[in-house]
Amino acid sequence: MLRASADANNETVDMRGVGHVTVESGVPGDAELTALTDAVVLRDPDELDIARSRTIDRLGAASTVRAIAVAANFEMMNRLLDAAGVGPTAAMRPVGDLIDVALPARFG
Amino acid sequence: MVAVPAEIDELIARRWDAIRSPGSSFTGAERVAIVDSARGETAPIISSSVAEAARRIHDEPATITLDWLDGLRSDGLTDAEYVEVIGLVAQVRALDTFEVGVGRTPRAIPEPIDGRPTDIEVPGATLDRGWIPTLGPASPMSVLSLAPAEHDAMVDISEVLYLAPRGGDGFTMGNQHVVRDGLTRSQIEFVASRTSLINDCFF
Numbered sequence: 001m002l003r004a005s006a007d008a009n010n011e012t013v014d015m016r017g018v019g020h021v022t023v024e025s026g027v028p029g030d031a032e033l034t035a036l037t038d039a040v041v042l043r044d045p046d047e048l049d050i051a052r053s054r055t056i057d058r059l060g061a062a063s064t065v066r067a068i069a070v071a072a073n074f075e076m077m078n079r080l081l082d083a084a085g086v087g088p089t090a091a092m093r094p095v096g097d098l099i100d101v102a103l104p105a106r107f108g
Numbered sequence: 109m110v111a112v113p114a115e116i117d118e119l120i121a122r123r124w125d126a127i128r129s130p131g132s133s134f135t136g137a138e139r140v141a142i143v144d145s146a147r148g149e150t151a152p153i154i155s156s157s158v159a160e161a162a163r164r165i166h167d168e169p170a171t172i173t174l175d176w177l178d179g180l181r182s183d184g185l186t187d188a189e190y191v192e193v194i195g196l197v198a199q200v201r202a203l204d205t206f207e208v209g210v211g212r213t214p215r216a217i218p219e220p221i222d223g224r225p226t227d228i229e230v231p232g233a234t235l236d237r238g239w240i241p242t243l244g245p246a247s248p249m250s251v252l253s254l255a256p257a258e259h260d261a262m263v264d265i266s267e268v269l270y271l272a273p274r275g276g277d278g279f280t281m282g283n284q285h286v287v288r289d290g291l292t293r294s295q296i297e298f299v300a301s302r303t304s305l306i307n308d309c310f311f
């Protein structure tokens with residue numbers, strides 16, 4: 001979906017930035033969003049206060065809350081799919097190469 | 109703590125009211141116990157297989173295998189029960205993650221509402237790409253086919269926290285140019301991708 005949205009908006013995005021914090025994705029605020037998402041999903045209270053504050057400084061309070069909401073939504077979606085045995089389709093499998101992260105062995 | 113839009117607070121209240129109500133296979137008391145178990149508490153009124161499913165889906169979803177699910181089935185867990193557990197636990201994970209993310213404490217387990225499960229039957233569901241029967245190929249929009257109320261809850265949460273699964277205008281997944289609360293579609297999808305990566309989910 002990130003690739004599709006970037007293409008639709010004529011944005012240049014380096015997908016490797018999703019998986020590697022040292023790679024600039026080209027998405028505005030990616031460093032702050034990465035730190036915020038990690039802290040939210042991993043429920044790291046020490047990092048969370050810092051990451052939330054930095055994201056507010058960079059993107060504003062409303063966008064920060066929306067980013068937290070999106071992460072929360074995908075906490076749900078990921079569980080629905082994993083628990084039901086729904087892995088990536090053949091068309092989705094290149095995503096691992098795009099973000100430069102190996103697909104888990106369970107996806108063959 | 110940051111200000112939370114009213115629509116999200118209304119969603120959270122609405123969903124907790126549904127969680128504590130009778131479902132398709134479980135009573136309100138059992139559903140509340142499933143949530144309790146997912147959060148790591150002991151919940152004696154549900155079976156050990158239901159409690160195990162709740163905990164695993166909540167804490168280690170990427171480690172779930174068909175062999176593990178088949179083990180629960182041989183212990184007596186039905187597919188309809190399993191699907192309701194998936195829906196419940198996934199919802200609660202979303203609601204709790206949001207509350208923690210904005211600096212609040214997750215809601216306390218609520219008092220259940222009395223009543224019988226609906227025992228609804230879903231004719232036509234078959235195994236198609238997934239491990240549980242679905243109406244059509246297993247996908248985000250069909251995995252909860254056996255528990256229609258949990259499917260509706262998933263759509264409700266997606267519409268308010270992320271984007272509506274259907275449609276092409278406004279706050280919908282079909283709108284690639286959507287901006288929500290100042291967050292562009294690419295920023296939204298960046299967060300979605302990062303979340304899925306942390307969770308080892310590559311759909």
